Amino acid sequence: VSKGLDLEEMIKKALIDEFESAPHATFSKERVWDNIQKELSQKNKNKKYFHLITTIAASFAVFTSSIFYINEKGKENKDIAVVRTEETDKGELKEKIMEAEKIVGFDFKIPEYIPEGVVLSEVESRKGEIILYYKKEKEDRVVLKLSQRKKSEINMTANVTKEMNKNEEEIDIEISGTIDKDEMEKIRKTMR
Amino acid sequence: MFFNKKNRSSERQIYDDYHQHVYKTAYFIVKDQGMAQDITQETFMKIFKNMDTLNDEKKMSSWITTITTRTSIDFLRKKKKWNETLTEDVILEKGTKENRKNEIETNFHQNEIKEKIKQQIDSLKPEHKEVLVLKYIEDLKDEEIAEVIHEKIGTVKSRIHRAKQQLKASLQQEIDTMGGDVS
Numbered sequence: 545v546s547k548g549l550d551l552e553e554m555i556k557k558a559l560i561d562e563f564e565s566a567p568h569a570t571f572s573k574e575r576v577w578d579n580i581q582k583e584l585s586q587k588n589k590n591k592k593y594f595h596l597i598t599t600i601a602a603s604f605a606v607f608t609s610s611i612f613y614i615n616e617k618g619k620e621n622k623d624i625a626v627v628r629t630e631e632t633d634k635g636e637l638k639e640k641i642m643e644a645e646k647i648v649g650f651d652f653k654i655p656e657y658i659p660e661g662v663v664l665s666e667v668e669s670r671k672g673e674i675i676l677y678y679k680k681e682k683e684d685r686v687v688l689k690l691s692q693r694k695k696s697e698i699n700m701t702a703n704v705t706k707e708m709n710k711n712e713e714e715i716d717i718e719i720s721g722t723i724d725k726d727e728m729e730k731i732r733k734t735m736r
Numbered sequence: 737m738f739f740n741k742k743n744r745s746s747e748r749q750i751y752d753d754y755h756q757h758v759y760k761t762a763y764f765i766v767k768d769q770g771m772a773q774d775i776t777q778e779t780f781m782k783i784f785k786n787m788d789t790l791n792d793e794k795k796m797s798s799w800i801t802t803i804t805t806r807t808s809i810d811f812l813r814k815k816k817k818w819n820e821t822l823t824e825d826v827i828l829e830k831g832t833k834e835n836r837k838n839e840i841e842t843n844f845h846q847n848e849i850k851e852k853i854k855q856q857i858d859s860l861k862p863e864h865k866e867v868l869v870l871k872y873i874e875d876l877k878d879e880e881i882a883e884v885i886h887e888k889i890g891t892v893k894s895r896i897h898r899a900k901q902q903l904k905a906s907l908q909q910e911i912d913t914m915g916g917d918v919s
Contacts, residue, residue: 551904558853559872565854566763569756571773577751580780587781 644669652692656734659727688721758804765808779804798874802884805866856906864899
């Protein structure tokens, strides 16, 4: 062995020798081929099942989401709180109004002036909207309705005496009823 | 696409052409016939599954070799075969040292040094064997190896360098005794 052996060349030769000297495979070439084909067809079958299962799962997810959405919608409707004020004392009324405020999500206004003989009978609140119903004492007939909505359009309805158009702080106020127009204006002006 | 994935005859052709190569490559890495057989099967499944990702027929051999080496390394990792191999090598090396005197007297021929290299090749890390196979069996350039094994060129160069250094270091003692030198 002389100086300056070409290690690169020797490594290459040794590697090729080592590579080629692998003992003969003990397995049958055809058996391995059959195994491969079986495994592949099984995997393809599994893949198909997987697709089927994912499709079913996706459909189920869509279905349950829809149900959830519908339920949420229903739940939203259930958030409408109706307080009959004649059945409520003043302290409790204040509390109920505060609760209503939580539901509607904005600070609604209450008129300081209300015509004599007219009383608050019902508070109906839902997310983004509150309606105060007033009626004549000892009568069931609603004579005044104060609607307050957040960022919504106001509908003008014929045959109903309407006084409204107060847009402050992104709250639409609609006053309607059968009481005198001047009274309605007074009410509107005292809403705080 | 030069062949259709669903074409059974092209699969068979590839299997006929490469099954020996795949087996030898796997055996080179794992040194276990049974495991090499399993790797051969697994490798061909990967090949057939991913055939449509290969766009250049010229790269088929190196592509198949890379899948084989990668699968072999995965098998070794899973079965922790590497540690066992390492233990065997230590024993082998001990035996070699014990017989050194006799061997030095007789190992004057390059063929015998080549045998020594072959012994040392077994003790290389699987990742180092992988780059050596791609370099010397597949005849790929370092850049091409980096591309097929998805590693940086620096990593490939470093692995080749370390593998050679390991072989060189183990041989140097023997060669020193014989008064030679390695380049």
